[in-house]
Amino acid sequence: MNLEELDKQFVLQTYARDYTNFVRGENATLFSEDGRDFIDFASGIGVSSVGHGNRRLSDAVCEQVRNIIHISNLQVIEPQAKLAQKICELSGYDGAIFFANSGAEANEGAIKVARKYGEVNFDKKRYKVITLEHSFHGRTISTLKATGQKSFHTPSFSPYPDGFLYVKSIEDIYSSIDDETVAVLIELVQGEGGVEPFSIGEVQNLAKFLRENGILLIVDEVQTGVFRTGEMLASNIYQIEPDIITLAKGLGGGVPIGAILTKHRDILKAGEHGSTFGGNYLSTRAGLEVLSILNGLYESGELKETISYFEERLKGIRERFSNLFSQDVGVGLMRGLRAEEADIPSKVVKSSMDSGLIVLKAGRNTVRFLPPLTISKSEIDKGFERFEKAISSI
Numbered sequence: 001m002n003l004e005e006l007d008k009q010f011v012l013q014t015y016a017r018d019y020t021n022f023v024r025g026e027n028a029t030l031f032s033e034d035g036r037d038f039i040d041f042a043s044g045i046g047v048s049s050v051g052h053g054n055r056r057l058s059d060a061v062c063e064q065v066r067n068i069i070h071i072s073n074l075q076v077i078e079p080q081a082k083l084a085q086k087i088c089e090l091s092g093y094d095g096a097i098f099f100a101n102s103g104a105e106a107n108e109g110a111i112k113v114a115r116k117y118g119e120v121n122f123d124k125k126r127y128k129v130i131t132l133e134h135s136f137h138g139r140t141i142s143t144l145k146a147t148g149q150k151s152f153h154t155p156s157f158s159p160y161p162d163g164f165l166y167v168k169s170i171e172d173i174y175s176s177i178d179d180e181t182v183a184v185l186i187e188l189v190q191g192e193g194g195v196e197p198f199s200i201g202e203v204q205n206l207a208k209f210l211r212e213n214g215i216l217l218i219v220d221e222v223q224t225g226v227f228r229t230g231e232m233l234a235s236n237i238y239q240i241e242p243d244i245i246t247l248a249k250g251l252g253g254g255v256p257i258g259a260i261l262t263k264h265r266d267i268l269k270a271g272e273h274g275s276t277f278g279g280n281y282l283s284t285r286a287g288l289e290v291l292s293i294l295n296g297l298y299e300s301g302e303l304k305e306t307i308s309y310f311e312e313r314l315k316g317i318r319e320r321f322s323n324l325f326s327q328d329v330g331v332g333l334m335r336g337l338r339a340e341e342a343d344i345p346s347k348v349v350k351s352s353m354d355s356g357l358i359v360l361k362a363g364r365n366t367v368r369f370l371p372p373l374t375i376s377k378s379e380i381d382k383g384f385e386r387f388e389k390a391i392s393s394i
């Protein structure tokens with residue numbers, strides 16, 4: 001059996017997969033078994049934040065693996081405590097952290113914190129969480145229900161848990177709050193929904209209103225967090241301090257990890273939440289190294305330079321190909337090109353792949369770019385050369 005046959009026979013076919021077999025990676029470049037190279041403008045959907053084969057990350061992880069990979073959370077775990085401290089330090093967030101294994105799991109935990117908060121802080125328990133229609137919060141049963149996109153609520157997986165309410169825009173949140181509302185859960189830049197940043201003023205007003213009314217603001221930074229937007233948290237750009245923030249994707253550089261940051265440190269008591277793997281030596285040691293690498297790029301100004309360079313190239317493409325793209329959107333290294341027609345992004349993803357470039361689709365009509373934050377100028381140049389070639393034939 002060749003690899004494709006093996007996959008099709010033994011792996012559940014829940015993805016519409018491409019069958020290029022990558023065998024090696026070097027920063028934002030991937031090499032396939034048949035000797036071709038690909039520029040990676042996707043970083044495994046915003047995960048490989050420090051690129052592939054990163055020497056510092058692999059050294060740190062290897063050293064940890066040779067030592068201890070895992071004990072249980074019944075013992076204190078040094079890199080876990082240090083990573084929690086580092087996340088708070090770099091973001092300026094005044095709170096404490098629970099470690100999970102993924103974005104969905106972090107959001108599940110955030111919902112648990114909110115529900116318990118709704119029980120202990122109000123005479124009549126509050127439990128409803130308001131989310132936005134184009135949001136994405138994960139694939140577990142409750143985070144699917146929290147996801148506002150109707151297409152995710154397929155009856156196949158019903159019944160779903162109660163207590164989620166969707167609104168079209170931030171403006172519509174205010175009138176949807178009632179005496180059972182405990183929290184509002186939003187992304188600051190919607191990722192899967194189509195690379196859609198919200199206005200800073202609108203978000204700040206919402207944060208202020210919720211605080212004044214004792215309703216929690218949960219910000220899903222699973223995609224926007226860990227320097228993806230140019231700052232440690234998108235919340236730093238928006239200058240807000242949400243009650244709860246969730247992280248995952250870029251935090252471990254590819255080692256699975258999720259995190260719940262909250263100011264409400266006393267809501268969950270011992271035994272009320274837990275995880276077998278969450279926060280183990282391996283993932284938190286990886287997280288520490290990733291943060292050290294990325295904060296270095298941030299402090300030296302290199303990250304900012306990479307972002308402007310990428311943005312400039314992207315704007316150039318949008319101008320020259322206004323027949324295909326109406327708008328360039330996004331912040332930091334979370335970028336998109338809004339297509340004129342809904343069938344364009346899938347064609348672009350496919351023809352980019354044929355030209356040696358990995359890009360993503362988001363929402364209904366957006367081509368999405370999430371390159372490693374360590375991408376070099378020459379990789380950006382090469383990637384956009386290939387992109388131009390790919391879209392010229394569309």
Ligand SMILES: *Cc1c(COP(=O)(O)O)cnc(C)c1O
Pocket residue numbers: 101102103104105107136137138139187191192220221222223248249
């Ligand atoms: C990817 C993503 C998730 C889900 O993360 P998983 O690790 O796949 O569970 C949740 N929220 C946002 C905003 C995401 O981008």
